[in-house]
Amino acid sequence: MGERSPSGYDPRAFPAFAVTVDLVVFTVRDREVHVLTVRRAEEPFAGRLALPGGFVHVDEDLEAAALRELTEETGLDLVPGHLEQLATYGAPGRDPRMRVVSVAHLALIPDPPAPVAGGDAAVAAWHPVPRLLGRPARLAFDHSRILRDGLERARSKLEYTSLATAFCQPEFTIGELRAVYETVWGQRLDPRNFHRKVTGTAGFVEATGRTTTRGGGRPAELYRPGGAALMNPPLLRASS
Amino acid sequence: MGERSPSGYDPRAFPAFAVTVDLVVFTVRDREVHVLTVRRAEEPFAGRLALPGGFVHVDEDLEAAALRELTEETGLDLVPGHLEQLATYGAPGRDPRMRVVSVAHLALIPDPPAPVAGGDAAVAAWHPVPRLLGRPARLAFDHSRILRDGLERARSKLEYTSLATAFCQPEFTIGELRAVYETVWGQRLDPRNFHRKVTGTAGFVEATGRTTTRGGGRPAELYRPGGAALMNPPLLRASS
DNA sequence: GCAAAAGTGTTCTTCGTACACCCATGG
DNA sequence: CCATGGGTGTACGAAGAACACTTTTGC
Numbered sequence: 001m002g003e004r005s006p007s008g009y010d011p012r013a014f015p016a017f018a019v020t021v022d023l024v025v026f027t028v029r030d031r032e033v034h035v036l037t038v039r040r041a042e043e044p045f046a047g048r049l050a051l052p053g054g055f056v057h058v059d060e061d062l063e064a065a066a067l068r069e070l071t072e073e074t075g076l077d078l079v080p081g082h083l084e085q086l087a088t089y090g091a092p093g094r095d096p097r098m099r100v101v102s103v104a105h106l107a108l109i110p111d112p113p114a115p116v117a118g119g120d121a122a123v124a125a126w127h128p129v130p131r132l133l134g135r136p137a138r139l140a141f142d143h144s145r146i147l148r149d150g151l152e153r154a155r156s157k158l159e160y161t162s163l164a165t166a167f168c169q170p171e172f173t174i175g176e177l178r179a180v181y182e183t184v185w186g187q188r189l190d191p192r193n194f195h196r197k198v199t200g201t202a203g204f205v206e207a208t209g210r211t212t213t214r215g216g217g218r219p220a221e222l223y224r225p226g227g228a229a230l231m232n233p234p235l236l237r238a239s240s
Numbered sequence: 241m242g243e244r245s246p247s248g249y250d251p252r253a254f255p256a257f258a259v260t261v262d263l264v265v266f267t268v269r270d271r272e273v274h275v276l277t278v279r280r281a282e283e284p285f286a287g288r289l290a291l292p293g294g295f296v297h298v299d300e301d302l303e304a305a306a307l308r309e310l311t312e313e314t315g316l317d318l319v320p321g322h323l324e325q326l327a328t329y330g331a332p333g334r335d336p337r338m339r340v341v342s343v344a345h346l347a348l349i350p351d352p353p354a355p356v357a358g359g360d361a362a363v364a365a366w367h368p369v370p371r372l373l374g375r376p377a378r379l380a381f382d383h384s385r386i387l388r389d390g391l392e393r394a395r396s397k398l399e400y401t402s403l404a405t406a407f408c409q410p411e412f413t414i415g416e417l418r419a420v421y422e423t424v425w426g427q428r429l430d431p432r433n434f435h436r437k438v439t440g441t442a443g444f445v446e447a448t449g450r451t452t453t454r455g456g457g458r459p460a461e462l463y464r465p466g467g468a469a470l471m472n473p474p475l476l477r478a479s480s
Numbered sequence: 481g482c483a484a485a486a487g488t489g490t491t492c493t494t495c496g497t498a499c500a501c502c503c504a505t506g507g
Numbered sequence: 508c509c510a511t512g513g514g515t516g517t518a519c520g521a522a523g524a525a526c527a528c529t530t531t532t533g534c
Contacts, residue, residue: 015298016256019330019341058255058339062330088328088343090259090302099298101259101341103328175512193497195514217512218504233476233495415485433524435487457485458531473522487530494523503513 017090018100021066022053022143024086024150025076027111027126028167028183033154034111034126035147037139038073041123044096045140049132051147052124053102066105074124081109082166086150094142106150108166155184160234162204165225171208173220174198185237197235203228257330258340261306262293262383264326264390265316267351267366268407268423273394274351274366275387277379278313281363284336285380289372291387292364293342306345314364321349322406326390334382346390348406395424400474402444405465411448413460414438425477437475443468 025036037049052073056065066083070076083105090101129151137144157163158181165172167180178194181187198204205223213219265276277289292313296305306323310316323345330341369391377384397403398421405412407420418434421427438444445463453459 014258014295017259017296017341018254019257019259055254056257056330056341059332061332062328062341085327087325088302090296090343092299092301101257101296101302101343103330103341173513190497190499191512192499192514192516197496199514213505213512215512216506217510218514220513234474236473236496413486430524430526431485432487432489432526437523439487453485453532455485456533457483458487460486476523481534483532483534485530485532487528489528490526492524494521496521497519498517500515500517502515505511505513507508507510 015099018095018098019056020053020100020102021056021062021069022051022089022102022104022146023066023070023107024051024104024147025070025074025107025109026129026150026154026167027109028180029111029126031179031183032128032130033151033184035129035132035150036074036076037125037127037132039123039125040140048140049127049138049143050140051104051143056103062103063105066103066107070107076109078107078109080166080170081107082163083107086146086153089142089146091142102146104146104150106153108154108163110167110169155237158184159236160231161229162226162231165205168225171210171212171222171224173212173215173222174205175215175220177205177223181235187237201228201231202226204231255339258335258338259296260293260340260342261296261302261309262291262329262342262344262386263306263310263347264291264344264387265310265314265347265349266369266390266394266407267349268420269351269366271419271423272368272370273391273424275369275372275390276314276316277365277367277372279363279365280380288380289367289378289383290380291344291383296343302343303345306343306347310347316349318347318349320406320410321347322403323347326386326393329382329386331382342386344386344390346393348394348403350407350409395477398424399476400471401469402466402471405445408465411450411452411462411464413452413455413462414445415455415460417445417463421475427477441468441471442466444471 027034036052038052040046040048040050052069054069056062063083067078086104086106088101088103092099094100132138133144133148139147164177164180168176174195177198178189178191182189203226206226208222208224210222211219212222267274276292278292280286280288280290292309294309296302303323307318326344326346328341328343332339334340372378373384373388379387404417404420408416414435417438418429418431422429443466446466448462448464450462451459452462
């Protein structure tokens with residue numbers, strides 16, 4: 001003992017870990033959820049797709065590392081958008097070379113998120129999630145698992161937060177917001193009830209007064225994200 | 241560059257981190273939520289209370305490390321009970337001695353959880369959470385923040401999962417289960433509607449056929465935790 | 481008998497669901 | 508004028524909130 005708890009230990013006696021951040025970056029494009037991937041150049045898993053990510057710097061916060069890696073590897077930033085910690089993956093064998101603990105983050109951004117330029121942009125690409133999750137596992141390391149967890153987190157957070165607006169342009173129509181829900185949940189929603197629910201929930205969306213006719217049909221009101229983060233009561237997906 | 245992403249790096253070139261697990265262990269006792277703490281023996285924060293935790297071993301999974309630390313420091317185990325990852329805290333200055341990334345876990349156990357014997361049991365103690373969270377911060381490092389996050393997670397998970405049973409003995413009455421909710425949420429619930437809701441939700445609780453008169457009044461049916469983890473529709477706390 | 485907690489029944493209201501219907505544009 | 512999506516009104520049913528009432532124990 002003597003290394004139990006941060007008290008009474010020898011600074012040179014603890015095991016050294018590599019700490020990385022990995023990013024599950026989702027966007028909604030063409031009525032499909034897409035995730036940002038990079039192509040690995042080297043072993044292990046050379047040639048395979050992976051989630052973007054990399055080592056945390058010595059004096060860098062975890063979230064700052066996630067933002068930096070995103071910019072370096074894909075040239076994207078998250079304004080507008082959303083970033084949150086997802087979970088940490090640290091099974092001993094997850095990287096065959098060494099002990100790596102990876103703090104996975106979930107990011108949501110509107111599409112098109114600037115045509116992925118800068119940094120390693122050449123190797124960064126969007127992929128539709130359903131195809132990527134089919135057997136056999138197509139992603140390097142335990143990234144399929146991380147992707148699956150990220151998708152589940154995103155799905156459930158749409159229910160009780162106003163997070164869906166992070167997938168939308170700064171100004172959006174209720175129909176566009178509904179398309180986000182329908183895509184992420186893989187489920188049709190009644191346009192009329194959805195409209196009432198969203199506009200009736202205080203702080204979810206805020207009317208700009210302007211309208212647009214993109215998408216055809218009668219001009220639609222444009223909305224901004226409202227101030228509220230949590231939605232109560234939640235928007236329920238059918239239990240079917 | 242060259243260290244961006246797990247591809248193409250020099251194994252000796254990444255920054256070395258210490259990785260620890262910290263535990264937010266809650267129980268419900270005397271109608272108050274209590275958290276398990278240890279008293280720090282050494283600097284920094286000598287004499288202050290802290291969450292139990294310690295370094296992850298080289299060949300050890302994160303969850304295994306959490307379970308081991310809990311046993312070593314407090315002699316507790318989590319059967320019955322519940323353990324899940326909470327979040328990871330890695331701000332550069334959070335430990336003044338070195339760069340430590342801590343994977344916090346949330347654990348729930350029934351009370352009385354065996355009188356905290358074994359290991360460093362002498363320094364482990366239960367404290368009521370509200371008093372611990374008052375200003376000024378009483379906990380070492382960023383443990384007040386972790387505790388606050390753990391409490392919030394526990395509160396919200398009671399809404400949409402059957403997790404409250406993890407605070408109960410293997411067999412419990414509906415009244416005892418209700419006391420868990422009332423304590424964690426700090427809010428009274430209607431006993432009659434609560435009873436209907438809980439027994440009417442498939443898979444939440446399962447009748448044993450036995451009854452008990454502990455707690456006085458008419459004998460109450462005893463229940464076991466049901467198989468279901470998620471609750472739909474959720475049990476809502478008043479928005480007030 | 482009385483207090484205390486368990487459990488059931490009933491009413492009211494709120495809210496989700498389904499769908500009829502009208503509106504305002506582009507082609 | 509018609510197809511397309513936007514938005515409102517309304518009726519029905521399920522579920523939560525409030526509470527009257529009965530049950531079964533300990534003291």
